[in-house]
Amino acid sequence: MAANPMTGQAFFVLTALADGPRHGYGIVGEVAELSQGRVKLKIGSLYGVLERLAAEALIEPDRDEAHDGRLRRYYRLTQDGRRVLAEEAELRAATADVVRARLGLAGPARAAGAG
Numbered sequence: 001m002a003a004n005p006m007t008g009q010a011f012f013v014l015t016a017l018a019d020g021p022r023h024g025y026g027i028v029g030e031v032a033e034l035s036q037g038r039v040k041l042k043i044g045s046l047y048g049v050l051e052r053l054a055a056e057a058l059i060e061p062d063r064d065e066a067h068d069g070r071l072r073r074y075y076r077l078t079q080d081g082r083r084v085l086a087e088e089a090e091l092r093a094a095t096a097d098v099v100r101a102r103l104g105l106a107g108p109a110r111a112a113g114a115g
Helices: 008-016 024-034 043-055 079-102
Strands: 059-067 070-077
Touching (some): 008 043, 024 043, 024 070, 070 079
């Protein structure tokens, strides 16, 4: 598992890469969409997150492509990245279930045994 607790930004960046490689601006847009606008990454902070995730071997460069005279670097999840993201998703879902129970809200949002 990752050495440090996973930030919301890192969680959404990994999630943005779960269905395939993306370049920086593509990641920013996907994170905004996935988080329903709650996580707003600026390019400068994005590259800090990408560097940390790469140092933890959770992502890796996929390829570089020229676009309008500029090079775009695409990133992809590693196998460890997929495993860590899945573990984090389960932890967050279980935590949400506990919170809903403590607040006396209706049962868990996800069906038991679904999947």
